[in-house]
Amino acid sequence: MQAWRVHRNGEPGEVMQLDEVDRPVPGEGQVLLRVLAANINFPDALLCRGQYQIRPPLPFTPGVEICGETEDGRRVIANPALPYGGLAEYAPADAAALLPAPEALDDAEAAALHIGYQTGWFGLHRRAALQEGETLLVHAAAGGVGSAAVQLGKAAGATVIGVVGGPEKAAVARSLGCDLVIDRREQDVVAAVKEATGGRGADVVYDPVGGPAYTQSAKCVAFEGRIVVVGFASGDIPAPALNHALVKNYAILGLHWGLYAQKDPAAIAECHRVLTEYAAKGLVRPLVSERVPLAGAAGAVQRVADGTTTGRLVVLPGGTDGAAR
Numbered sequence: 001m002q003a004w005r006v007h008r009n010g011e012p013g014e015v016m017q018l019d020e021v022d023r024p025v026p027g028e029g030q031v032l033l034r035v036l037a038a039n040i041n042f043p044d045a046l047l048c049r050g051q052y053q054i055r056p057p058l059p060f061t062p063g064v065e066i067c068g069e070t071e072d073g074r075r076v077i078a079n080p081a082l083p084y085g086g087l088a089e090y091a092p093a094d095a096a097a098l099l100p101a102p103e104a105l106d107d108a109e110a111a112a113l114h115i116g117y118q119t120g121w122f123g124l125h126r127r128a129a130l131q132e133g134e135t136l137l138v139h140a141a142a143g144g145v146g147s148a149a150v151q152l153g154k155a156a157g158a159t160v161i162g163v164v165g166g167p168e169k170a171a172v173a174r175s176l177g178c179d180l181v182i183d184r185r186e187q188d189v190v191a192a193v194k195e196a197t198g199g200r201g202a203d204v205v206y207d208p209v210g211g212p213a214y215t216q217s218a219k220c221v222a223f224e225g226r227i228v229v230v231g232f233a234s235g236d237i238p239a240p241a242l243n244h245a246l247v248k249n250y251a252i253l254g255l256h257w258g259l260y261a262q263k264d265p266a267a268i269a270e271c272h273r274v275l276t277e278y279a280a281k282g283l284v285r286p287l288v289s290e291r292v293p294l295a296g297a298a299g300a301v302q303r304v305a306d307g308t309t310t311g312r313l314v315v316l317p318g319g320t321d322g323a324a325r
Contacts, residue, residue: 002317003088004297005059009050013302016048016062016087018295024084026092033068033078033093037111038086038315039286040297041065041144042233045305047085056083062301063087063315067101067111075101077114077272087297089317097261099272104279105286108314112286113275116148116312119230119257120206121271124152127253128204128226132157137193137202137220139213140233141178142169142310147287149206150176155283158204161196163189163213172310176287193220201225211236218244225250230257233307287311293319 001023004016026032044062046052063086066078077100078093080086101110124130136153140146141162153160154177162178164170165185173181182192193202201222207213210232217227218240227250240252260268278284289311292300300313 001089002294003061003084004063004294005061006048007059009048009058011302012045012048012062012305013298016298016301018298019059021088023090024092027081029095030081030092031070031095031098033066033070033076033080033091035063035066035068035086035089035091035317036075037067037107038063038297038317039065039108039111039114039144040300040304040313040315041115042231042304044085044087044301047082048301048305054082059083061085061088061091063091065111065115066091066093067107068093070098075107075110077101077110079114087294087301087315089294097265097268099269100276102276102279104276104282108288108291108312108316109286111314112144112288112312113279113284114272115257116145117152117275117284117286118268118271119145119255120148120152121275122257122260122267123206123228123230123253123255124149124156124204126267127255128206128228130156130158130204133159134203135159135161135197135200135222137161137163137205137217138178139163139205139207139209139217141176141181142172143208143233143307144287144304144309144312145208145230145233146206147172147176147311148284150178151284152278153206155278161193161202163216169310172287189216190219197222204228206230208232209234210238214238214240218248218250221248221250223249226253227251228253228255230255288314290314291316 060083
């Protein structure tokens with residue numbers, strides 16, 4: 001089979017190599033899946049760079065999220081078992097963690113439902129307890145993680161403010177349903193949020209960016225607001241001033257979604273049930289901006305790493321359009 005492998009750490013476009021390899025042999029408790037679609041995530045770029053919290057042995061195949069097909073023909077969502085990631089024609093995954101792919105979504109959309117939407121649901125509901133009528137501020141609102149948070153915020157009845165960089169991404173954020181879009185390249189984010197909320201600020205801030213985005217968040221979060229830290233796509237990990245959080249009465253909440261797989265796997269299954277219902281009702285639908293053939297995977301991972309994409313880039317090893325069966 002064909003699989004993209006990383007033989008040395010570095011930028012994805014430089015270190016990913018398309019190899020002809022044997023199909024991986026599933027370990028105990030694992031199944032081998034035919035990869036129908038592999039959603040590219042920022043952690044795939046971090047894996048290539050050797051900067052992710054998990055460092056699989058070289059050579060390894062990136063791809064942490066797929067829609068796949070079991071040997072008995074079931075369409076499922078899975079996190080492949082590294083070092084055999086999803087940017088390949090076949091990948092192993094833990095049998096106990098397989099989730100049924102929603103019928104309302106095609107292969108590419110189903111592949112993009114899992115990590116980003118689970119992270120959004122846990123961040124907004126489990127950690128921040130977002131309430132109907134509250135104001136939600138989403139950084140990188142046109143990206144893969146941010147777009148999921150926008151849709152989930154609207155589904156919860158929140159007023160959603162999206163922060164983006166540039167007019168193209170602003171148009172995408174509006175199409176997702178943002179009530180207000182702020183272009184950070186043209187506008188003062190803090191001033192715009194305060195104006196839109198009558199000076200109160202955002203009740204919940206969803207931040208997958210870090211760096212300057214976090215600094216802005218701390219300046220425009222409301223009294224008893226909650227800042228949910230879900231990642232550092234900017235590459236800049238902020239050091240929050242805890243005295244500021246004390247004086248302004250706001251909470252800083254960390255979210256490592258993967259930890260729920262160890263601590264509370266039943267919560268992941270329940271979240272998937274909710275997301276499947278949302279998809280059936282049309283409340284959420286992953287924004288797949290590009291469907292990429294397997295040969296183009298390295299370039300796609302690099303573009304995600306560079307932050308130039310909107311929505312999700314999904315790799316289709318079978319070369320189909322990723323349509324539901």
